[in-house]
Amino acid sequence: MRDSFSTPPSASLTVGGALVMNLVLVAACVLLALNIINLPVQDFGNLGTPVQGFAALILMIPVGLALYASFKLTQRKNGGRFVSMALYFFCMVLTAAVLLHQWGVYRSFETVTDMIMANPNLVLGFVVAMFFFWLSGRSPATSIWRDRFSLMGFATMGITVLLILIAGNGFVGLGTLADSYRLPLTWVLTALVILLGFMAYRLLKLGEYFGQTPDEREAWQGWLMLSPNIIGFLVFFAGPLLLSFYLSFTDSTVGAVPNFKGLQNYTDILSFEWKTQADPEGSAQSVLSFGFTPLMEIQTNGPERIVIGSKDTTFWLSLRNTVLFCLLLMPLSVIPALFLAIILNSKLPGMKFFSCGVLFTLSGGGGGHGAHAPGREQPYGGCGGGSQDGRHPQEPAAACEARHFPDSCRKPVAVDDGRCARRRQHLCGEHGAILPS
Secondary structure, three states, X not given: OHHHOOOOHHHHHHHHHHHHHHHHHHHHHHHHHHHHHHOOHHHHOOOOHHHHHHHHHHOHHHHHHHHHHHHHHHOOOHHHHHHHHHHHHHHHHHHHHHHHHHHOOHHHHHHHHHHHHHOHHHHHHHHHHHHXXXXXXXXOOOOOHHXXXXXXXXXXXXXXXXXXXXXXXXXXXXXXXXHHXXXXXXXXXXXXXXXXHHHHHHHHOOOOOOOOOHHHHHHHHHHHHHHHHHHHHHHHHHHHHHHHHHHOXXXXXXXXXXXXXXXXXXXXXXXXXXXXXXXXXXXHHHHOOOOOEEEEEEEOOOOOEEEEEEOOHHHHHHHHHHHHXXXXXXHHHHHHHHHHHXXXXXXXXXXXXXXXXXXXXXXXXXXXXXXXXXXXXXXXXXXXXXXXXXXXXXXXXXXXXXXXXXXXXXOOOOOOOOHHHHHHHHHHOOOOOOOOO
16 A cells, blocks of 8 residues: 555665665675684684684674565565664664774763862753753643753753863863874774664654554654663673673683583582591591582581581682672661651651652652652643643643644544544544543
8 A cells, every 4th residue: 555655765765775784784794704703713802713603693693684674675664674773773882882982982981070070060050951851841741931941951961061071171182082083993983873873863764654653653762762771781791691601611711712611610619528527626628539628517416527518619608698698688678668668658747748858868859750750741630621629721632632642643644544543532532531541
């Protein structure tokens, strides 16, 4: 049905550019994988040939995704658009991280901290900016001050950053930034970040062309919000965790290529030996076999004692400390919190003051935003109906529709299969009133 309508020229150019970008991404990943496999072991951190092969195998994941996205794009399927956007965004983030390293940003964190500590009064500008954002959220959706307060917040934040840079001679670092562009790699990385971001943005604007539904739009927006955690998990947690798991099966030491040992390390960790020592004055080590170290001594009723030995006492001592920490942490954190929650839920005098005043201070103001969230979502007394006391007027049907309908339902679209009409009828009825769920 979508093919019966004319295709905008900009959409054709964007899809064609995405296909070319996907093919370039496939070629780059394949070449990088071959380069990793052919690298000497010493040039890959002495991690061993299996790690190089695994890294090359990981690079085949974006290859498969790019080929899948290209196939779906040729069929004008929204799945190809989503996968392409995800690939471009992920590659843009990784490329931007390398570009920040080229700029020397990571080495300047200490300098930025010193600038902020030297001018603590200027930090109040961020507080003022957050206040403007709060006012924007509290303003009605139809008020002109909603956008004005938001703009004032961004302006205040930008001026604060500028003043901190001026007061701390932060513009001196711009010379280092300019010097980094003497290297061709910096120009290549900058061009890649711009190109990947531009392509992701262009595909983002083609939702109507690919027949994007409101649910699909909400889905990619949710994944976008989760992307920092997902990227951080993959790069800083999942990757090192898998590497550590592999190295646990080797004799890995710093500076040497690890050799595979199988389950020998786990066998050594779990090896125990129980010995009875008749001489109370003797050394516990003397009764243990070679390779075992005393872990614990148990005194019996008689002159004898039981000596428990292990090949890796450090592991068991660490495990004991971890278990003790958890056994102490759980009661000390959960029981007081549960007791405090019971008190706050009671009808004791002063509970409202305590919950609104003391807890607001302890939470750093975060609870205040949560407490005002319902007011932000319902500036009126509900869609189509005011409050009983008359202080909150009835929300107009147009405002209710503006807050609850996606743009694709409000704008005239070439194809409407009834989903927008059903959503309008379900959410706001015929007169802007929210229907009971």
